[in-house]
Amino acid sequence: MTGQGMTGQGHAGQGVIGRAVHRVDGPLKVTGRATYAYEHGAEDRPLYGYIVGATIGRGRLTRIDTANAERAPGVRLVMTHHNAPEQGPRDTSVPIEYWRAQPMLTGPEIHHYGEPVALVVAAAFEQARAAAGLVEVAYEERPGRYDFAALRDDTYVPKVVNAGLPTDTAVGDFDAGFRSAAVTVDRLYTTPYEFSMPMEPHACTAVPQGADLTVHVSAQIVDAALASVAATLRLDPARIHVVAPYVGGGFGSKLGIHAETILAALAARMVRRPVKVALTRQQIFQLVGLRPTSSQRVRLGADRDGRLVALAHDVTMHTNPDMEYAEQTAATTRSLYAAPHRLTSHRLTPLDLPRGEDVRSPGDAPGLLAVESAMDELADALDMDPVELRIRNEPTVDPERGVPYSDRHLVECLREGARRFGWERRPTRPASVRDGQWLVGYGTAAAIRGHFQMPTTVRVRLAADGTATVQSDMTDIGTGTYTILTQVAADGLGLPTDRVRVELGRSEFPTSMGSGGSWGAANSSTAVHRACHALRKRLLAAVREDTRSALCGLPWEKAVFADGRVRIGEASEALSDLVARHFPDGVQTTGETLAMTDDPHYSAYSIHTYGAHFAEVGVDADTAEIRLRRMLGVFSVGRVLNAKTARSQLIGGMIWGVGAALQEEGVVDVRTGAFATRDLAHYLVPVHADIPAVDAVVLDGYDDKANALGAKGIGELGICGAGAAVANAVFNATGVRVRDFPLTLEKVLPGLPPPEE
Amino acid sequence: MSDSVMRTAGRSPDERAGRLSEIELSVNGRVRRLAVDPRTTLLDALRERLGLTGTKKGCDHGQCGACTVLVDGRRINSCLTLAVMHEGDEVVTIEGLGAPDDLHPMQRAFVERDGFQCGYCTPGQICSAVGMLSEVAAGWPSHATAAADAVAQRIALTDEEIRERLSGNICRCAAYPHIVAAVRSVAEGDAG
Numbered sequence: 001m002t003g004q005g006m007t008g009q010g011h012a013g014q015g016v017i018g019r020a021v022h023r024v025d026g027p028l029k030v031t032g033r034a035t036y037a038y039e040h041g042a043e044d045r046p047l048y049g050y051i052v053g054a055t056i057g058r059g060r061l062t063r064i065d066t067a068n069a070e071r072a073p074g075v076r077l078v079m080t081h082h083n084a085p086e087q088g089p090r091d092t093s094v095p096i097e098y099w100r101a102q103p104m105l106t107g108p109e110i111h112h113y114g115e116p117v118a119l120v121v122a123a124a125f126e127q128a129r130a131a132a133g134l135v136e137v138a139y140e141e142r143p144g145r146y147d148f149a150a151l152r153d154d155t156y157v158p159k160v161v162n163a164g165l166p167t168d169t170a171v172g173d174f175d176a177g178f179r180s181a182a183v184t185v186d187r188l189y190t191t192p193y194e195f196s197m198p199m200e201p202h203a204c205t206a207v208p209q210g211a212d213l214t215v216h217v218s219a220q221i222v223d224a225a226l227a228s229v230a231a232t233l234r235l236d237p238a239r240i241h242v243v244a245p246y247v248g249g250g251f252g253s254k255l256g257i258h259a260e261t262i263l264a265a266l267a268a269r270m271v272r273r274p275v276k277v278a279l280t281r282q283q284i285f286q287l288v289g290l291r292p293t294s295s296q297r298v299r300l301g302a303d304r305d306g307r308l309v310a311l312a313h314d315v316t317m318h319t320n321p322d323m324e325y326a327e328q329t330a331a332t333t334r335s336l337y338a339a340p341h342r343l344t345s346h347r348l349t350p351l352d353l354p355r356g357e358d359v360r361s362p363g364d365a366p367g368l369l370a371v372e373s374a375m376d377e378l379a380d381a382l383d384m385d386p387v388e389l390r391i392r393n394e395p396t397v398d399p400e401r402g403v404p405y406s407d408r409h410l411v412e413c414l415r416e417g418a419r420r421f422g423w424e425r426r427p428t429r430p431a432s433v434r435d436g437q438w439l440v441g442y443g444t445a446a447a448i449r450g451h452f453q454m455p456t457t458v459r460v461r462l463a464a465d466g467t468a469t470v471q472s473d474m475t476d477i478g479t480g481t482y483t484i485l486t487q488v489a490a491d492g493l494g495l496p497t498d499r500v501r502v503e504l505g506r507s508e509f510p511t512s513m514g515s516g517g518s519w520g521a522a523n524s525s526t527a528v529h530r531a532c533h534a535l536r537k538r539l540l541a542a543v544r545e546d547t548r549s550a551l552c553g554l555p556w557e558k559a560v561f562a563d564g565r566v567r568i569g570e571a572s573e574a575l576s577d578l579v580a581r582h583f584p585d586g587v588q589t590t591g592e593t594l595a596m597t598d599d600p601h602y603s604a605y606s607i608h609t610y611g612a613h614f615a616e617v618g619v620d621a622d623t624a625e626i627r628l629r630r631m632l633g634v635f636s637v638g639r640v641l642n643a644k645t646a647r648s649q650l651i652g653g654m655i656w657g658v659g660a661a662l663q664e665e666g667v668v669d670v671r672t673g674a675f676a677t678r679d680l681a682h683y684l685v686p687v688h689a690d691i692p693a694v695d696a697v698v699l700d701g702y703d704d705k706a707n708a709l710g711a712k713g714i715g716e717l718g719i720c721g722a723g724a725a726v727a728n729a730v731f732n733a734t735g736v737r738v739r740d741f742p743l744t745l746e747k748v749l750p751g752l753p754p755p756e757e
Numbered sequence: 758m759s760d761s762v763m764r765t766a767g768r769s770p771d772e773r774a775g776r777l778s779e780i781e782l783s784v785n786g787r788v789r790r791l792a793v794d795p796r797t798t799l800l801d802a803l804r805e806r807l808g809l810t811g812t813k814k815g816c817d818h819g820q821c822g823a824c825t826v827l828v829d830g831r832r833i834n835s836c837l838t839l840a841v842m843h844e845g846d847e848v849v850t851i852e853g854l855g856a857p858d859d860l861h862p863m864q865r866a867f868v869e870r871d872g873f874q875c876g877y878c879t880p881g882q883i884c885s886a887v888g889m890l891s892e893v894a895a896g897w898p899s900h901a902t903a904a905a906d907a908v909a910q911r912i913a914l915t916d917e918e919i920r921e922r923l924s925g926n927i928c929r930c931a932a933y934p935h936i937v938a939a940v941r942s943v944a945e946g947d948a949g
Contacts, residue, residue: 023868023871026873027864028857029873030860030867030876030879030883032850032880035810036810039810125805126794126801198877199813199821199929200875201814246876247875248875249929281820477875478876645874648874651931652931652932681820685927687926688919688923688924688936691920692920693916
């Protein structure tokens with residue numbers, strides 16, 4: 001018995017799924033009433049912790065003198081490796097980094113610049129910060145490896161890359177194929193260190209209560225935070241309560257917890273008081289993972305009609321030597337275009353820098369900057385329209401796995417985007433169109449992003465008054481989870497949305513895989529959909545032989561739940577009456593989403609989301625200042641759960657792509673291993689004035705292989721390829737091809753056309 | 758400072774040592790008296806002493822705008838100013854603009870236009886937008902203002918003006934197009 005067959009809910013339902021419902025958490029957020037991790041514990045007069053970071057990149061502490069700091073006003077504790085409690089070791093047998101122990105202040109060794117060497121805890125923030133400056137530290141510095149450009153050939157081969165994907169792949173005979181190609185492109189692209197930089201700094205308020213510990217954290221995955229705190233502090237997970245109802249952005253950087261949470265938790269248990277720790281904006285650059293810098297060689301070989309015969313994507317990137325992170329930068333290249341001869345590879349260069357971590361759309365974001373720039377170069381070499389070139393290389397099956405695509409609409413995205421954008425007005429010759437002082441160009445790029453399904457459980461409870469409550473440790477990091485789960489539950493139980501309450505972000509609730517990898521919405525809403533299905537079955541089973549019900553004896557497989565009532569044909573009964581009679585204390589069920597490894601669709605099909613970006617830029621003919629003028633993305637993501645929040649996320653992702661193309665660049669001081677760009681005045685992200693009209697359009701869709709709702713991930717697709725579309729537009733405007741991201745003006749200026757007479 | 762040093766009777770050790778300064782200011786229409794460490798920023802006084810956590814700390818040094826509040830009607834970064842500098846001032850924070858069941862038109866516009874995602878920069882964006890509209894009404898020019906309009910002190914509120922004037926408020930979720938739409942809707946009077 002399927003959900004659709006029994007009740008008509010789900011695919012068609014009441015039409016509440018997909019509707020542009022306002023965010024249900026909106027009124028709290030716009031009035032400042034939504035409380036984030038640092039905004040707790042006021043009633044207990046919390047203490048304030050301030051982290052002291054190492055000022056060398058590699059070496060050891062030879063002396064740390066805390067006497068002056070300890071005597072400073074208000075100071076209650078100075079924690080260093082001398083007095084920090086024994087902690088659990090980082091256990092690499094735990095499969096995912098974010099669930100592992102993250103021990104802090106474990107010894108005198110310094111592994112990277114900014115690594116915590118002390119935590120100062122005081123009655124007031126000002127006191128903790130001032131006393132942190134009184135901790136005296138001496139170091140024995142050792143030479144470190146900090147310079148990727150100089151060391152990038154000194155590589156090793158990781159066993160697997162991120163998400164457990166294979167390091168290398170090969171199909172056919174690339175060398176022979178490439179040699180036989182009529183037209184080839186062989187280029188090296190480089191991408192910089194990038195940082196997630198959510199607006200809410202990483203923060204924790206740790207509150208000890210007897211043997212229990214409550215940690216208010218800013219985390220994307222509550223279960224990972226729980227596991228990590230428990231393993232580090234060697235506590236029974238049942239005694240730890242993780243709370244994260246609101247998260248001020250994550251973008252990968254809050255998949256795991258960091259020094260703020262571990263140090264707050266350790267200190268809170270030592271002083272038996274609530275302790276709050278937030279990273280400063282500058283510390284985030286050193287203490288939270290970053291997107292590795294990369295060097296990517298892309299080789300494309302095509303026949304004269306533009307059909308690829310050979311395609312290779314070889315990636316080298318940095319890793320921390322102790323905490324390997326291999327971004328899957330060439331992974332979606334394996335599924336993007338047809339070509340009989342193919343290679344992909346990933347290599348790592350160990351550097352004494354903070355560890356790599358997932359930054360929005362890991363792999364695809366930097367990988368598509370290179371591949372989609374190379375496709376533009378190939379189009380230029382062939383003198384072919386870049387949209388047409390991509391359409392010509394549309395595969396019929398996944399070219400490396402040999403399995404069919406579940407629901408691929410890349411060509412439709414390209415065609416619809418070209419039509420809406422007015423692509424036919426694109427200057428066919430680079431540097432041929434001027435608008436006053438601006439050289440104007442158009443660029444396009446494809447978007448592709450793998451869709452992941454992860455195990456997730458939710459609980460749905462119907463109360464006797466006919467209201468429903470959804471509970472999960474799932475998070476809403478700005479993605480809209482509260483809102484879409486409200487919609488899915490309202491659909492599944494036939495209730496108005498104001499009779500559904502969604503409660504998230506507590507470790508007491510059923511376990512999810514949180515928000516990350518674009519899997520959160522599809523995982524959690526599928527689980528809610530299933531829980532509602534199970535609840536409907538229980539209610540209908542109860543009503544079948546209930547002579548007090550108008551529905552007694554009617555064909556229950558024809559029941560429809562809508563408008564707070566259960567209908568069978570002409571007969572109907574209020575859901576609340578039905579629940580009150582049979583379940584006076586309420587009734588609840590759980591719903592689950594399987595891991596993709598347990599779902600045969602994920603091995604039988606290649607399941608992705610797709611899109612096409614179109615950008616128009618102006619480049620100042622004298623200064624090479626680059627301004628985005630407008631941008632459009634057309635996307636295929638299966639079924640949309642909320643048209644408003646989906647579009648917002650896609651636009652936000654596209655703007656991340658603009659930042660990657662034009663602004664974002666972490667710069668290492670190669671003498672010290674410190675990031676020279678360590679605040680928002682030096683690590684530039686897009687601001688209002690950088691962003692003109694940016695629009696996103698989503699094609700109607702339903703991927704029946706992905707899950708029962710037909711929905712796929714959205715959060716990361718917008719960034720995929722977006723930066724390449726901007727870079728390609730800069731080429732079209734100027735004739736200057738920059739392969740070293742971001743495209744800052746000094747890289748464009750020397751190649752600009754000579755001034756007009 | 759000297760005032761507070763003199764008024765020492767019956768005070769805590771910190772106060773007697775002259776480490777705390779007493780200030781009185783109005784916050785959201787209510788007079789608040791505080792003894793603060795003189796190093797306390799207005800931002801931390803609001804968040805940590807008055808429990809008004811709607812004002813956010815994003816960078817703590819004036820680069821992100823998350824801490825924007827209105828002081829005597831003008832928008833400022835509350836992280837870049839000390840609480841002791843605001844004796845007698847009238848401070849309005851996001852909590853003072855409206856409540857969930859009684860939204861300010863700008864707050865309602867942000868909900869309706871989806872001018873936010875994670876919500877962390879949002880109070881600052883909204884306070885900044887409210888302050889910005891009064892700057893425009895007062896005829897203050899910006900980098901985006903045409904020279905003739907600047908001279909005439911009549912500002913046409915183009916999208917470019919809105920973007921320029923809100924560029925001190927970073928939104929990493931990048932809700933920018935929807936924020937501009939929300940501000941425009943309030944300026945044109947069609948929200949609420």
